[in-house]
Amino acid sequence: MEYIFKIFRYDPKKDGHPYFQEFPYQTDESKSILEALMDVRNEQDCTLAFRYSCREAICGSCAMVINGQFDLACRIMIESLKSSLIIIEPLPNLEIQKDLVVDMDPFWEALHKVQPYLFCEDKVPTKGYRIEEKEMEKIFQYINCIMCGCCYSACPVASRDERYLGPAALAKLFRLVKDPRDTRPFSNWSRVNTEGGVWGCDTIFKCNEVCPKDVRPADGIEALRRKLVIEKIKRIFKFRK
Ligand code: FES
Numbered sequence: 001m002e003y004i005f006k007i008f009r010y011d012p013k014k015d016g017h018p019y020f021q022e023f024p025y026q027t028d029e030s031k032s033i034l035e036a037l038m039d040v041r042n043e044q045d046c047t048l049a050f051r052y053s054c055r056e057a058i059c060g061s062c063a064m065v066i067n068g069q070f071d072l073a074c075r076i077m078i079e080s081l082k083s084s085l086i087i088i089e090p091l092p093n094l095e096i097q098k099d100l101v102v103d104m105d106p107f108w109e110a111l112h113k114v115q116p117y118l119f120c121e122d123k124v125p126t127k128g129y130r131i132e133e134k135e136m137e138k139i140f141q142y143i144n145c146i147m148c149g150c151c152y153s154a155c156p157v158a159s160r161d162e163r164y165l166g167p168a169a170l171a172k173l174f175r176l177v178k179d180p181r182d183t184r185p186f187s188n189w190s191r192v193n194t195e196g197g198v199w200g201c202d203t204i205f206k207c208n209e210v211c212p213k214d215v216r217p218a219d220g221i222e223a224l225r226r227k228l229v230i231e232k233i234k235r236i237f238k239f240r241k
Helices: 033-043 105-114 134-142 150-154 156-160 169-175 185-194 204-211 217-240
Strands: 002-009 019-028 063-066 070-073 085-089 096-098
Touching: 002 033, 002 063, 019 033, 063 134, 070 150, 105 150, 105 169, 134 169, 150 156, 150 169, 169 185, 169 217, 185 217, 204 217
Parallel strands: 002 085
Antiparallel strands: 002 019, 063 070, 063 085
């Protein structure tokens, strides 16, 4: 089969503006988009830049926009696109470092702000800790997040408001707050009770739509909002008593 790969190119150090470059590509084998990009780089233009690591939809490094869809290049097979023209673009709303490589710093900084790890000082397990199945079900989908950045990049709020933590960080916080082992105090996680936190979300569910791992970050944000309101009410009544 013959394909045309139309790939976004931009090197801020030498290009005046971004452009698309076309590469003819031929293969009779079943290959992923990532494998095709590697062939193009190895055989046609060694300056083509893109990220990858695991090649099996685990690390999240190869997230990009493929024929208009946010996805992982390593899990999309070329033939599944049913098109001989394949347009590859970097994740939008993030600064381009080179070609398909974007600066993920805003994404990692937002994640860092929610302290994405377990607080479990007084529940340190000495012989392991068993989470009940019912509790596990509540957080399971959020554990599947591989931090590829698709949701952050597709989020219209993150693109216009740099204060907004974004879907991945907020969904991660929800996953931790709902974890029965986590003992973070209300004062810690209620810091997202702001416009830059849970109330910034426009609830248009773009993050749910683009997630390649079927995580639904917007559902986590909604749940976090409800939890914040309930906790606030509980605290008011507790205070009155
Ligand atoms: Fe790791 Fe694609 S290379 S997710």
